[in-house]
Each structure stands twice: as C-alpha cells, then as structure tokens.
Amino acid sequence: MKSRNLQWLAVGLLLVATSALAASRFTRTISAHQLRHQLETFVQQAFAGTGIQYQLEFISPLTDWTVEQNVDSIAVSVAKSGTLRGNVVFHFQAYANGRLIRRRTLSARIRTFQPVVVLTADVPRGNPIPPGVLTEVQKETTFLNGEPISTKPSQPLFARRNLPAGKILTAQDVRQSLLIRRGENATLIFRRGVIEIKLIAKALRDAGYGETIWFILPDTRKRLQATVTGDHTAVIQSLTGEIIP
Secondary structure, eight states: OHHHHHHHHHHHHHHHHHHHHHHHHHEEEEOHHHHHHHHHHHHHHHHTTSOOEEEEEESSOOOOEEEETTOOEEEEEESOOSSOOEEEEEEEEEEETTEEEEEEEEEEEEEEEEEEEEESSOBOTTSEEOGGGEEEEEEEOTTOSSOBOOSOOSSOEEESSOBOTTOBOBTTTEESOOOBOTTOEEEEEEEETTEEEEEEEEESSOBOTTOEEEEEOTTTOEEEEEEEEETTEEEESOSOOEEOO
C-alpha cells in the first residue's frame, strides 16, 4: 500500500514538473522596465517638435507581462486623437507573425505645459478681440477643453461666446472673420446640376466662414441649414427644413 502511494506521489510530481517545463517553454516574460521604456519612447515621439513640455505619471501599476513564446513584436497605441494630455489609456499589443494575439491596457496621466494666449479683459460674444487684451504666457493645459492658441494671431479674431478675462483661448472660442450677424439677411444658394435657386433668409446666430447655421425664411417661417461661404452668402445642402409655428 505504501509503495503504491509513493508511486502516485512520483507521478504527481512528474506531472507538475512537466507542466512547469511546458509553461516555461511556451511563454516568456516582458519586464515592467521594458514596457515602461517602450511607452516613454512612444510619448516622447508624440510630443517631438511640438514645443509642449510634459510629465508622465502612471495611474495603474506597471508589472511584468507574460506572453506566448512566439510573440515577435510589442506595440503601443492610444484610442484618443489630438494632443495626448489628461488621463490616457494606453494599449500594449503583442503580435506574432503580424497577428494580434494579446492585449493589455495601462492608465496614465500626462500633464502638459505650453505657450498659450490668455485674455486680460472680458470680450462679449460676437465682438472683435482687441490685440491689446491678448498676452502670451506658459500655462498648464492638462485638462483644457479644446486646442489652445499658442501665439498672438496676425488676423482679427471674433468671440464665438462670452469670453472672461484670464481665459486660455482655444480654436473653439474664436472665429477669424464674422461674415454675418444674427438677425441679418443673407443669400442662400442651392445648386443641383445646372439648377441654381437663391433665397433670402435671416440668420439665427453669428457666423464666420465655413460655419453651418440655421436661417429662417421670412414668408414661410421655414428653417434651413446653410454653410457660410462669403459675406452674407451661404450654401444650402438640402431644401428640407423645419417649419416654425
């Protein structure tokens, strides 16, 4: 009986040893140091030539990664577009013969510091922004909503919304030219092939070049969307609109 128990124990130890040997033969470990270096290189390349200073802070712990032995490359990517800043989720992807076989995510925070243009006085919506109320400073832009304007513009700017003093200007806050104001009439043009229809309608808000806004036809009270293409001129994509009671 004792001899049989010893036999089963030997078999069990052999199976454990075989499993461990198989695991070590078909897997390999990529160290946290290697992953960190690859991620830091990725971020460094993303900011190269931008003039933006940054600090990389890890939110989730970075540990060793065990992958299949036949993995031949590891890549780093992010889902978000634009400047990397704020809380960012990085994706590590393991490839074998060009095929994605493993994926791992890592959360990090990227703090950004860069030259920006700041207002020194309030500017109401629709008003031109005087050059004298613009100043260039170095600011943290980690959680800024929108892409900041980094240098004083050479062309006149108009405020899209009420802008308070101390605000960092972004591309979403301003327009380069104001081609029509709310309540003014504009010529709306609709083209289909050789057919061209022109309508006179009233703008329902201020707009600059390339902005799509609502207009209202004075006789029918129908609202149409059109894209501003010139001084008091806009192009209609569709004659389908809304009727205002």
